[in-house]
Amino acid sequence: MVDVEHAGDAELVQRVLDGDAGAYAGLVTRYRDRLGRYAVRMLGNQADAEEALQDTFVRAYRSLGRCTDPARFGAWIFGILVNRCRTVGAQRARRERTVIPDEGALSRAAVGDTADRHAWREAIAWAMARLAPAQREAFVLKHVEDLSYEEMVEVTGASVPALKMRVARAREELRRLLTEADR
Amino acid sequence: MRQQRNDPIERAIDTLREPVELRPDFERRVMAAVASLPVPRRAGPLRLVAAWMVTARTVRLSPLGGLAAAAVVLTALLGGRALLGPGAESAPLGAPLAADGRAVQFVVAVPTASTVALVGDFNDWNAEATPMRPVPGDGIWTVLVPLGPGRYRYSFLVNGTEWLTDPTAPRTMEDDFGRPNSVVTVGGT
Numbered sequence: 380m381v382d383v384e385h386a387g388d389a390e391l392v393q394r395v396l397d398g399d400a401g402a403y404a405g406l407v408t409r410y411r412d413r414l415g416r417y418a419v420r421m422l423g424n425q426a427d428a429e430e431a432l433q434d435t436f437v438r439a440y441r442s443l444g445r446c447t448d449p450a451r452f453g454a455w456i457f458g459i460l461v462n463r464c465r466t467v468g469a470q471r472a473r474r475e476r477t478v479i480p481d482e483g484a485l486s487r488a489a490v491g492d493t494a495d496r497h498a499w500r501e502a503i504a505w506a507m508a509r510l511a512p513a514q515r516e517a518f519v520l521k522h523v524e525d526l527s528y529e530e531m532v533e534v535t536g537a538s539v540p541a542l543k544m545r546v547a548r549a550r551e552e553l554r555r556l557l558t559e560a561d562r
Numbered sequence: 563m564r565q566q567r568n569d570p571i572e573r574a575i576d577t578l579r580e581p582v583e584l585r586p587d588f589e590r591r592v593m594a595a596v597a598s599l600p601v602p603r604r605a606g607p608l609r610l611v612a613a614w615m616v617t618a619r620t621v622r623l624s625p626l627g628g629l630a631a632a633a634v635v636l637t638a639l640l641g642g643r644a645l646l647g648p649g650a651e652s653a654p655l656g657a658p659l660a661a662d663g664r665a666v667q668f669v670v671a672v673p674t675a676s677t678v679a680l681v682g683d684f685n686d687w688n689a690e691a692t693p694m695r696p697v698p699g700d701g702i703w704t705v706l707v708p709l710g711p712g713r714y715r716y717s718f719l720v721n722g723t724e725w726l727t728d729p730t731a732p733r734t735m736e737d738d739f740g741r742p743n744s745v746v747t748v749g750g751t
Binding site: 395396398400401403404407408411412415416419420425428429432433436437440441442443444499500503506507519522523540543544546547548550551553554555557558561 | 570571573574575577578579581582584585588589591592593595596597599601602603604681683686687688689715719722723725743
């Protein structure tokens with residue numbers, strides 16, 4: 380019986396490839412919160428985020444044999460999620476032309492907040508929804524998920540200079556939008 | 563522990579880093595979905611090669627390689643300009659020159675600005691790294707930047723919020739999804 384809580388990623392991947400599908404639950408539990416936060420911040424909508432995240436875990440399971448460095452399962456599946464969020468965001472943009480932020484995505488965990496705090500969360504959701512997707516992606520990876528630029532290259536396929544430019548643009552645009560929302 | 567700061571960006575980051583709450587049955591739904599799938603198989607060498615061949619990847623091609631030796635961009639201005647090379651050595655602002663003696667003087671006319679910063683590939687698009695200096699009286703802002711040979715994208719950031727391309731330099735749309743940047747090319751010796 381594998382101790383999923385203490386087993387490393389490589390061991391859990393190995394168990395799954397050896398036929399123990401249940402070991403995959405350990406990887407889901409380990410990464411769901413971090414990946415879920417990224418999906419919610421990127422898509423601004425809890426339902427879309429959970430759908431993208433579930434799809435990511437299923438795709439990763441199906442492709443697990445192609446995870447060439449199982450010890451870095453986290454980085455590998457992050458790349459899959461980044462692509463899923465891009466696809467879902469693009470499909471939704473075509474469908475709706477505009478992103479409809481779900482205020483609950485930011486405020487759900489905020490029961491008991493003051494009115495000011497709630498308004499601040501709404502302002503952030505509003506501003507994030509107005510960033511260009513590539514800028515939002517770079518901003519969230521850098522500042523929310525705390526990835527290095529080298530790690531960002533790995534999950535996005537973009538170059539370091541391009542990513543730095545997007546982060547800088549996103550910061551200035553977000554500053555402008557939040558200042559506007561504050562007026 | 564991160565401190566709440568007055569900067570709205572830092573405050574936003576603090577908020578965005580808070581955990582999100584997924585539905586309690588999330589794991590169960592994922593595991594139910596994978597239960598109907600065949601057990602994944604380890605990819606052998608042939609499958610890995612096949613996967614590599616069909617995976618989309620970014621390939622960066624620069625048309626400048628063969629032109630680098632000759633590429634010296636000298637943009638003359640009236641709204642703005644990037645002046646390159648030995649002529650910049652006598653520029654009045656005294657910024658250090660690159661080891662090979664090359665520097666680019668960036669100049670832009672923005673009479674109404676209270677601050678202008680130069681941001682680009684050479685300073686990691688850091689809005690605080692290269693502030694431009696006003697030339698008293700005529701709304702001209704300038705800065706001298708040492709640059710090695712290469713191609714650099716850049717923009718001016720006016721009053722911390724407004725992005726302005728250099729009206730006299732070539733523009734590129736690459737990598738910024740619809741927002742243009744200017745381009746300066748510094749040739750090799």
